[in-house]
Amino acid sequence: MQQEFERIPSGCAISGIMSTKGRRMNGEAIIRSIALMHERSNGLGGGFAAYGIYPDFKDHYAFHMIYHSEQSKMDAEAFLEENFIIDRSEPIPTRVTPGITDPPILWRYFLQIKPKRLIVFGRVDSPRAFVVNAVMTINNSIPGAFVASSGQNMGAFKGVGFPEDIGRFYRLDEYEAYIWTSHGRFPTNTPGWWGGAHPFCLLDWSVVHNGEISSYGINKRYLEMFGYCCELQTDTEVVAYLFDLLHRQQKVPLRLVCQALAPPFWKDIDMMDEAQRQMYTAIRQVYGPGMLNGPFSFVVASSRYMIGLNDRIKLRPMTCAVKDDLVFMASEESAIREISPDLDRVWTAKAGEPIIAELEEGAAV
């Protein structure tokens, strides 16, 4: 991990597709969608998150790793071997692609937690907390090693380059997923670091984000109080960690998580009925330090959801659309029309209003 730059502000393009029936699609469409918004990125970062891509290993934690040296790979593998049963270890398949230079070592592992380690960890009931802890440990204490994603039956594919080139480099046409999210980056500074590209992932959370979180300073300190280490080069990671903290750990309903991150204004809360007012007042009182302030639109995905959210005064664009079982969210309508010209419904997401697409009950993924 590189730490010379602590936070790189950036502008961006985002796009996401989900089949609420769990129907799997290859990566062609998402590449075309993000490629259309080429102008919104500058070739210094692109990436994808895909859900449902590892049906043969769907109960394994799929760790996508970025290594800067053989040494960091050896160190990380020693750590993984100590804590996990490694059922498969292989390079992430790539192809030579013009525009993609100097890729680091890209490796993936399909892991099961060693039951004994879980007992040592002291929280037998919480394998997910164990994985979070492992991710934090690798990212913070193994130099040159970075966990790009760590969820089940999903993975992140990201790097330095235009997103469409990154997509071809990672051979995304060969994967099938029921949720695809993607990101094209326009950083205003260039660390040239593959780990710094989006999406940001923790467990099965992934975040692609357009914007800058002006409240990053307090969001980071708030998360640190709960044991999350925000040591990466972008503010986007706080979004993933906040979803993990509020939804996974504290069991706050997803819609309310979104409304804690982009809460209603007091003037609107004051006009609500008593029960609602109490609830939203408490949300702001308790989760104020987690509130995301500044311009943003992001798409957060997990194995069951794709969620779009804009900041409270909509300083970044986001368009949503529905076609049959497909839900789209993108920075521009054109990026959706490009892959699905006829839409059942298309609308602009309102400021602070979460758009939540959920997998249908019984959808086999």
Add this chain to the structure above:
Amino acid sequence: MSSLIPAEFFVRVDHQRCRRCKRCVMNCGFGALSFQDRVVADHKKCVACHRCATFCPEGAITIEKNPLAYKESGHWLPEYRKNIMKQAETGGMLLTGMGNDRPYFSYFDHMVLDACQVTNPSIDPLREPMELRTYLGSKPSALEFEEAPDGVRLKTQLAPQVKLDTPMVFGAMSYGSISLNAHRALARAAKEMGILMNTGEGGLHKDLYPFSDRIIVQVASGRFGVNQEYLNHGAVVEIKIGQGAKPGIGGHLPGEKVSQEVSETRMIPLGTDALSPAPHHDIYSIEDLAQLIYALKEATNWTRPVSVKIAAVHNVAAIASGIARAGADIIYIDGFRGGTGAAPTIIRDHVGIPIEMALAAVDDRLRKEGIRNRVSLICAGGIRHAGDMAKAIALGADAVAIGTAALIAMGCHVCQKCHTGNCSWGIATQRPELVRRLDPELAAEHLCNLIRAWSLELKEILGALGVNAVESLRGSRERLRGVGLSRVDLDILGIKPAGR
């Protein structure tokens, strides 16, 4: 024997312009002016409160510093020599008023705020909502919700919270140290602006009962004016352990200021010095504090947050952590610049640490222990403007308390003679003819103006920072940079140097 100490100031009366109206003579609370065919000044009595100069209709009065009261010395500064002479003459401990006036290093003046450019837009507070609302009280670390027929509902019951429309409260200033009219003005302004005033340790005059939902009622070591009725006439109950101007010692109210009404409100004899004990004699350790906190919660039927006010001292972080764990809902930290109505000069000027450092250390410590949410932090001690306030909030304060600034808004000229009870401005006095000068309505209006102005400025700062709610600045030290601070200072403050 009359004093040989030279006059600090000269009162210059331009007798050409003077109309001999004697207004200045009547206005001087310190008896420095008399009329003997024309206005005559006893320079030694002048404290430079500027009451006479302000009210002279002809602008005929100027106050000058005695240019060579003491021959220059870089080490034996005039104030030290003056104090030695006073002590040689009296053998007493010197008293003073207001906050530490020594030229200590100011960390506020070596921190600067951030602003947005290009990659994130600033927000225009003239055209967009900008939220300053703040709630004081203990927050849980998580909320629980439950399904109800009409949707999701909140299940968690929060501890009592007190709403502030803007993250400010008035500092603790007792009735006794300041006049009833000053207290009236503070109460009115607090109500009008949706903030809080603080009784200090002098009890609450019954005239102010209508303002009780905007009042912090203090319980100090002297227990002046404390009874069941008093406790229940506040929005917050505060245990005063210490004060920034005089950490480790109790309150001082000279007998000169204990008038009939002060004596009734404080429940002490008329004209007696009200010297509260240095410690609370029922608090010799942290577990005793916990008992008092819960006793006060019981006494107010668990409907009020309990605050604990401490002075910023070396080990303030550990102390604050203990207080949070002892069950306090609010911790009020008063830095070494904090004001006082009367304090030994030697304590005021040499004991305690800067609020910036104390606040940074406390906020850090509470976060490291994972209990920052359990208490709200009020920080005080020399907050001079909205910039100081914004910096304090960025360091981690939930709200700031303003004492001296509020006094200045009411007319105080910072002459530092509060302890004499002669305040010509009708603020820090109980002499009826002086108290009468302070119009509570006008003073309240000035206080409201000040709060409004600082709130507008804070909104402007937030807008420039690209956030539209104060909670996004609170504790966001990323938005501060140090200029000219050492590595260790930066480390304690938890901020980066400018350029990083």
